[in-house]
Structures are given as structure tokens and as C-alpha cells.
Amino acid sequence: MARAMSNMEYFRQFIKDKNVASLFPTSQFAVKRAFKNINLNGYKVIVEYGPGEGAFTRRMLNEMAPDATLIAIETNEEMVKVLNEINDKRLIVVKDSAENIKGILKQNGFDNADCVVSGIPFTFLKRHQRENIVKRTREALNGHGMFIVYQNSYYAVKYLEKEFDHIARDFEPRNIPPLFIMRCTI
Numbered sequence: 001m002a003r004a005m006s007n008m009e010y011f012r013q014f015i016k017d018k019n020v021a022s023l024f025p026t027s028q029f030a031v032k033r034a035f036k037n038i039n040l041n042g043y044k045v046i047v048e049y050g051p052g053e054g055a056f057t058r059r060m061l062n063e064m065a066p067d068a069t070l071i072a073i074e075t076n077e078e079m080v081k082v083l084n085e086i087n088d089k090r091l092i093v094v095k096d097s098a099e100n101i102k103g104i105l106k107q108n109g110f111d112n113a114d115c116v117v118s119g120i121p122f123t124f125l126k127r128h129q130r131e132n133i134v135k136r137t138r139e140a141l142n143g144h145g146m147f148i149v150y151q152n153s154y155y156a157v158k159y160l161e162k163e164f165d166h167i168a169r170d171f172e173p174r175n176i177p178p179l180f181i182m183r184c185t186i
């Protein structure tokens with residue numbers, strides 16, 4: 001699936017909306033690294049926080065099972081428009097905040113998720129928002145679920161370890177800026 005937003009348009013969103021928080025979409029090197037040793041085909045319900053223009057979304061749709069669902073939760077209106085152009089019946093795009101994951105799952109007929117992938121900028125959030133998102137994500141995941149977080153540092157670990165027992169760290173230098181990946185399980 002081709003990219004739908006140019007780097008220039010993405011950069012414009014970065015200027016207009018501080019929550020976009022990155023100059024460019026994540027590189028495919030980093031997307032590939034985030035899903036290293038993960039069988040996306042084995043998940044039935046995946047949730048993505050902050051999909052942006054869809055760098056992770058497109059890869060997940062390529063690798064997901066035909067009967068799986070991907071719920072993409074995004075706050076930026078222009079990103080939502082671009083995501084809505086992806087023609088795939090497995091994708092549900094919701095313009096909302098990640099904090100509302102539990103209600104969003106319920107509205108779409110699901111009790112929980114198998115995997116949540118997050119690109120939202122933790123450092124830009126208020127402390128209570130960070131804590132709410134991590135706690136609600138853990139509650140929304142099934143017992144074997146995984147929370148994959150990618151950021152510009154490992155800063156989020158101190159919040160993630162309050163709710164998750166195991167956090168595997170990974171790093172992709174071939175991204176601007178380099179990407180820090182945390183895979184969390186209960």
C-alpha cells in the first residue's frame with residue numbers, strides 16, 4: 001500500500017499540532033524492527049494509538065489475518081482524513097484520544113485487544129494522561145496481550161513498569177530520530 005501523505009504535508013501537521021511530535025513519519029526500518037519476532041497474523045484485535053499517516057497501519061494490514069480487526073485511534077483531523085482513504089474493511093479509524101480505549105473497544109463489539117501499538121508522544125502528555133493510558137491499556141489487553149510502545153527515548157519505561165511485569169527494550173538507529181521500542185507483557 002502506497003503512502004498517502006507527503007513528508008512536506010506531514011511536516012506541516014507537525015508545525016500546526018504539537019501532539020504530532022515528529023518531523024516525519026516513522027521509517028520502514030523502524031516499523032519492521034518494532035514487529036521483530038511478532039506474528040501479527042496470530043492476532044484478532046489490534047489497536048493502534050497515534051497512527052499518524054499510517055506507517056505502522058499499512059504494515060499491520062499487510063500482515064494481519066483476513067478476519068482480524070485494526071482499530072486506529074488518532075486525534076489529528078488531517079491524519080484521520082488520510083487514514084480514512086485506506087480501503088480495507090478490517091480497519092476502523094476513530095477520531096478520539098487513546099485514553100478512551102475501553103469505550104472504543106466496547107462500541108465496536110470487543111471486550112479486549114490482543115495487541116496495542118502506540119506512537120503517541122508520552123513526554124508531551126500530562127502525568128495523569130500517561131498513567132491513565134498505560135493503566136487502561138493493561139485493562140483492555142487480554143492476559144496474553146502485548147503493548148508495543150515506540151518513542152524517542154526509554155522515558156516511558158517508568159510508567160510502563162507500574163502496570164506491566166515484562167518490558168523488552170529494542171532500538172532502531174536507522175530512523176530520524178533513532179527509535180526506542182518497548183514491548184510490554186503482563
Ligand SMILES: C[S@@+](CC[C@H](N)C(=O)[O-])C[C@H]1O[C@@H](n2cnc3c(N)ncnc32)[C@H](O)[C@@H]1O
Nearest residue numbers: 019020022025026050051052075076097098119
Ligand atoms: C510521533 S507521531 C507518530 C505517527 C505514526 N504512527 C508514525 O509512526 O509515523 C504521534 C501521533 O500520535 C497522535 N496523537 C497524539 N496524542 C494522541 C492521543 N492522546 N490519542 C491518539 N493519538 C494521539 C498525533 O496526532 C500523531 O499522529
